[in-house]
Amino acid sequence: MRRLQTTRGFYRNYIKNSYEDAHRASKEGRPVAWVASTFPVEMLQAIDVVPVWPENYASVCAARQVSVRLCEAAEREGFSRDLCSYARCVLGSIFGEKDLPEGGMPKPDFLVASTGACDTHFKWFQVASRRLKRPLFLLDIPYDTAGSELEGHQVGHYVAQLEGLVSFLEEQTGRKFDMNRLKAVERLSDRTSKLWLEIQDCRKAIPTPMGARDAFSAVFFMLCVPGTEMAVEFYRRLRDELKERVGNKIGVIEDERYRLVWDNLPMWFNLRFFDYLNSLSAVVVAETFSHVWTGNLDISKPLESLARKYLPNFANAVAERRIDLLLRLAKDWSVDGVVLPTNWGCRMMSIGMTVIKEVVYEKLGVPSLIIDVDSSDWRNYNEAHVKTQVEAFIEILSKRD
Amino acid sequence: MRVLEQFRTLLSTRHEVARNWKSRNKPVVGWTCTYTPEEILHAADIMPVRILGSSGSTRLADAYCPDNMCSFCQSCFDTTLKGDYDYLDGYVASNSCDNRGKMYDLWKHHAKHSYIHLINTPHTNTERAHGFFYDELVRFKESLEKAFGTPISDQSLRKAIKVYNDNRTLLKKVYDLRREDPPLISGVEALQIVLSSMLTPKDEHSKLLSRLLREVPSRSNPPKSGVRLLVSGSVIDDAELLRIVEAVGGRVVADDLCTGSRYFWDLVDSDVESPLLAIARRYLDKVPCPFTYQSEDRFRHVMDMAKRYDVEGAIIFVLKFCDTHMFDAPLLKEELESSGLPVLYLEWEHAMTGIAQLRTRIEAFIEMIRGVR
Numbered sequence: 001m002r003r004l005q006t007t008r009g010f011y012r013n014y015i016k017n018s019y020e021d022a023h024r025a026s027k028e029g030r031p032v033a034w035v036a037s038t039f040p041v042e043m044l045q046a047i048d049v050v051p052v053w054p055e056n057y058a059s060v061c062a063a064r065q066v067s068v069r070l071c072e073a074a075e076r077e078g079f080s081r082d083l084c085s086y087a088r089c090v091l092g093s094i095f096g097e098k099d100l101p102e103g104g105m106p107k108p109d110f111l112v113a114s115t116g117a118c119d120t121h122f123k124w125f126q127v128a129s130r131r132l133k134r135p136l137f138l139l140d141i142p143y144d145t146a147g148s149e150l151e152g153h154q155v156g157h158y159v160a161q162l163e164g165l166v167s168f169l170e171e172q173t174g175r176k177f178d179m180n181r182l183k184a185v186e187r188l189s190d191r192t193s194k195l196w197l198e199i200q201d202c203r204k205a206i207p208t209p210m211g212a213r214d215a216f217s218a219v220f221f222m223l224c225v226p227g228t229e230m231a232v233e234f235y236r237r238l239r240d241e242l243k244e245r246v247g248n249k250i251g252v253i254e255d256e257r258y259r260l261v262w263d264n265l266p267m268w269f270n271l272r273f274f275d276y277l278n279s280l281s282a283v284v285v286a287e288t289f290s291h292v293w294t295g296n297l298d299i300s301k302p303l304e305s306l307a308r309k310y311l312p313n314f315a316n317a318v319a320e321r322r323i324d325l326l327l328r329l330a331k332d333w334s335v336d337g338v339v340l341p342t343n344w345g346c347r348m349m350s351i352g353m354t355v356i357k358e359v360v361y362e363k364l365g366v367p368s369l370i371i372d373v374d375s376s377d378w379r380n381y382n383e384a385h386v387k388t389q390v391e392a393f394i395e396i397l398s399k400r401d
Numbered sequence: 402m403r404v405l406e407q408f409r410t411l412l413s414t415r416h417e418v419a420r421n422w423k424s425r426n427k428p429v430v431g432w433t434c435t436y437t438p439e440e441i442l443h444a445a446d447i448m449p450v451r452i453l454g455s456s457g458s459t460r461l462a463d464a465y466c467p468d469n470m471c472s473f474c475q476s477c478f479d480t481t482l483k484g485d486y487d488y489l490d491g492y493v494a495s496n497s498c499d500n501r502g503k504m505y506d507l508w509k510h511h512a513k514h515s516y517i518h519l520i521n522t523p524h525t526n527t528e529r530a531h532g533f534f535y536d537e538l539v540r541f542k543e544s545l546e547k548a549f550g551t552p553i554s555d556q557s558l559r560k561a562i563k564v565y566n567d568n569r570t571l572l573k574k575v576y577d578l579r580r581e582d583p584p585l586i587s588g589v590e591a592l593q594i595v596l597s598s599m600l601t602p603k604d605e606h607s608k609l610l611s612r613l614l615r616e617v618p619s620r621s622n623p624p625k626s627g628v629r630l631l632v633s634g635s636v637i638d639d640a641e642l643l644r645i646v647e648a649v650g651g652r653v654v655a656d657d658l659c660t661g662s663r664y665f666w667d668l669v670d671s672d673v674e675s676p677l678l679a680i681a682r683r684y685l686d687k688v689p690c691p692f693t694y695q696s697e698d699r700f701r702h703v704m705d706m707a708k709r710y711d712v713e714g715a716i717i718f719v720l721k722f723c724d725t726h727m728f729d730a731p732l733l734k735e736e737l738e739s740s741g742l743p744v745l746y747l748e749w750e751h752a753m754t755g756i757a758q759l760r761t762r763i764e765a766f767i768e769m770i771r772g773v774r
Contacts, residue, residue: 084724119724127731143521143522157532160529351470351504351507354465358510372467
């Protein structure tokens, strides 16, 4: 398997750095906020608040193999073992555990969350806010019913709340919110998103130049710091490398036989799983996770365009939204099979998989494999069992060749 | 007491009760979340019934539901797959919690109701959220008018508000029968009364409540005194769980359940000019479910209940995989304990597996309270 040049040392160069920056900001008295996924981070960047992503931190702890110790710390405080492992891991990190990766997350001046990913996200932020005695701003996001409603009162409701957020941010930072600054951030965010989608488009090539392991690292910019020069510059380099690979027909693996879509999260504690797939001549060419954070921004309507970027989201939506995305990925990326991982502590990722599997097969004849895993708690993952399922699935695919 | 038996009968014959209504050529619509404004259905002469699970395994639903899904939702879905709800003319869904939101997908795909509507439910109760929910209720009302051909006027909404408020007021009076020691009705009886209210035409139910209130002071077999307990949790749709508590020396005198006080505690303000806006406000401002941002309001309600009903301890019954309750539970436990009340936290499965172990823990908890009396 051939890893990319651009993503080499990604953790050290970018993720580790981001925590060091945040700790430095905190020490210097610059405002730091904890941000939950699907929150329009551009709003924070526009007023120079340093964003820290607990969700990212949980994946870091999992990759560093310490997430279970932190989950157990949360369980000792009474939080059920059946809760999201991201949530338990992050809560565990604020309950006095020692030896935290990157020295832990800096204590926030305030927290911001949205209901747009799942119940878990904002409930966990609510607990953190109470325990850390720091204020929480919550965006109440309408459920995405994948219909025409987006045009009407949903956008209005979102924009009205962003106006409330402006006041909250001004109050917290003592600064004035500058719409022109927001526009500048959005211009970069829009550019980031377009480049990231170009990168995804490169992966349509056969053989595909980039697999899931690199994608799950590189998505960091799209997800956490989209409106920055650094993100644009990095994605430009990554896109160029992929284009070159595509031109020279260099794939992630030499014997690419099975092209897969991976839905939602990986097992952060076991990213080598993707190498294992490669060893079976299978390669992940697209992830729903790489697409959900993207979106164009029209800077002439800075607030409304954030609503339009963040409202459609398969995590906070009826199944059709997710099915449409999977169908598009399966078709346009010439996919042979779909992997649908469930997640023990996540209802959004676990319920309704059978419906998705059925519809994708009906519409495209592409089979899916449902595997029971967990993003950060390896106690909920039975590797031998999952590998048996994967190998049986690959065998089915081999007979369809 | 005959009247108490009638509530029990309504519960055990709930499908027949609904079919009777249908035999008069009137529609029946199922709902799942207590944030569903039943008044709007009532105003269209539709009988709303809460979709509940049934006891035992969920063999049919197991084919579609993962193990880490709320077992109550699974049981509801199984009951539908079995055909027990075939008489329904429609289904009103909610995105209120993740389990329920996802249940909508399963329902839509597998249960082929001609009418299915999802009410987009906010997680906050700010003025903006009220406005958003009002718009959602207008859409809900219009969809009902279109599907069932019955126009819903402000006047019929006002009438429905009155019918529902009357029932709520009576239920509250029934709850107050539990302030005495021993209480005049048991926890099991109280639960059966509230559950039957969700499954019976409201006027009929209110008549029974009035009769109960008249007759109960002279009941010949009042419950015995026991350790006065509050139970908190999401759904308890089968009295068996409370029967266990009351069989080992507990007496459930107060609750914070969505099949209990959270269902009826708050009234719709009948002075507001727009009945739909009054309804929107009532549902978002009521004693909240933990899927909302207003956890502190719920904690306050629990503390008020504990005081009002003079309880000696609390049991938090959390249905497994109910995320929002699981996040709130340690905080609620903290609040209750800091006011000096002992708390037992229990996770349970709707199918009541592992019930022997639960019983042992409940028994030990009650013994412990007795010991410090």
